Amino acid sequence: MPVLPGAEPYRHEGGEVGVLLCHGFTGSPQSLRPWAEYLAERGLTVALPLLPGHGTRWQDMQVTGWQDWYAEVDRELRALLERCTKVFVFGLSMGGTLSLRLAAKHGDAIAGLVLVNPANKVHGLAAQALPIARHLVRSAPGIASDIALEGSEEVGYDRVPLHAAHSFRNFCRLVDRELPQVTQPVVVLHSPQDHVVPPADTARILSRISSTDVEEILLEQSYHVATLDHDAERIFEKSHTFIGRLAPSAGKKGSTTGG
Structure with missing residues (x-):
């Protein structure tokens, strides 16, 4: 299947400091592309992969699960670690969940985390019924484009594949158990008005991680996809x-590749 316009992965070869950006469930790199380009313009090496099953049609995601999504970001992280002296991991929503597991597994190899509205569990979708419902119903209404900024749209699916949602629910439980293993410096930015992931998820994550260098920032003007919303520039800065x-050594110029 061809990739949806704007949903292509993005990479930039910059200096010795690298950043891996992880997009959200049913979303695509488009939601983080402005953030990636902002960092690239400042000389950082950037990787923004397209997660398996994403960026085409929701039916393609139905046959993927958390092991596929995690394997992709793990591979990208290892590639960055081979060429960079320091690597940071940033994530939006499920991308935040993926980032937290990378941090738990890779330890000091990751210099720090920036999480935007990170997910700790599956909400809505009659989550408790997913183990059975996924065999009876293939999909539910989508969760894309929860954005306050008028005219800003997220390239994501208009349906949520329930097999994939069930897998994500299992992944959230796994990562929640691993949160005490997260020790890196962390910045968490979250929206009080988020119609996909409630603030309780951020509170749970902050209460479970072992990091001592932690900053929490409220995004008062934005909804869930804050990286495309009113607070985007604040997140980037x-x-x-x-x-x-x-x-402090971050910031040598390089070349860009997209698609």
């Missing part, structure tokens, strides 16, 4: 300042 504090 805060994340770049975070990198600069932990990796």
